[in-house]
Amino acid sequence: MTPQALIFDVFGTCVDWRSSVAREVGAVLPRVDATAFATLWRAEYDPAMARIRDGGRGYVPLDDLHRENLHKVAGDLGVTAPDSLSHAWEKLDPWPDVVPGLLALKTRHIIAPCSNGSIALMTRLAKHAALPWDCILGADIAQDYKPKPGVYRASCAALRLPPEAVMMVAAHNDDLHAARAAGLQTAFVPRPTEHGERQTTDLVPDADWDVIAPDFLDLARQLAP
Incomplete structure (x- = not known):
């Protein structure tokens, strides 16, 4: 089935968080x-969400987790950081293929983020990076965090589409495994320098994803009728 909608991981898949946050x-x-x-700041991301996914804490938007994690890392390094620095995650630059690729995909498909970022964060990031989303989905819609299956299914439900009509696009194999388990189609687009030049993870697909593409422009070509 040709997907009616594509939903995207954002941090790492669409934007270069590492260089942008460092700047x-x-x-x-x-x-x-x-x-x-x-x-180090990014390393606190998953443990902070895990407490929520596991039920040890109610849903807290990622904006607040980023601020908490900022002060933890700053404290560990013996420096003081202003709260305003947490807005660094709203100022991430897209990979070069992302905006033209999304514009090409948008001509035939609904496109939206399925991110752990809040609606506020994703909206401001889209303004910064010129990401042409049709709408914003993800954690705030589900009140939970990926890779919980409810996050993917809530995004599909918000579009009034069955999971099999929606394709999850990500540079992370674990994200795609979770999306496939929730019934979605899958597309792998590697970002081999997300973690720097010595990256060792997610360099290649580890399953027979529905589509494997080197970038978003090629993804659009593969999905064209």
């Missing part, structure tokens, strides 16, 4: 290793 950190905290700070 913002460097501007505010010039005496720290900005890339190391960005990497």
Whole structure:
């Protein structure tokens, strides 16, 4: 089945969080290793969400988790960071193929993020990066975090589409495994420098995803009738 809608992972798949966050950190905290700070900040992302996914904490938007994690990392490094630095996650630059690829995909498909970012965060990020979404879906809709199946299904339900009519696009194999288990179609687009030049994860697909493409423009070509 040709998908009627494509939903996208954002951090890493659509935008280069590592370089972009490091740039913002460097501007505010010039005496720290900005890339190391960005990497440590991102490392707090999954543990913070895991407490919510596991039921140990009620749903908290990612904006608030980012702010909490900012102060944890700053404290661990012996520096003080202003709350405003947490807005670095709204200022992430897209990979070069993303905007033209999304515009090509948008001509035939509904396109939307299925991100762990809040609607507010995703809206501001879309304004910064010129991401031409039709709407914004994901964690705020589901009040939970990926890879919980309810997040993917809530995005499909919001579009009034069955999961099999929706394709999840991600650079992360674990995201696609969860989406497939929830009944969605899957597309893998690798981002081999998401974690820097020495990245060792998600360099290749680890399953027979429905589509495997080197970038969003090729994804659009493969999905064209």
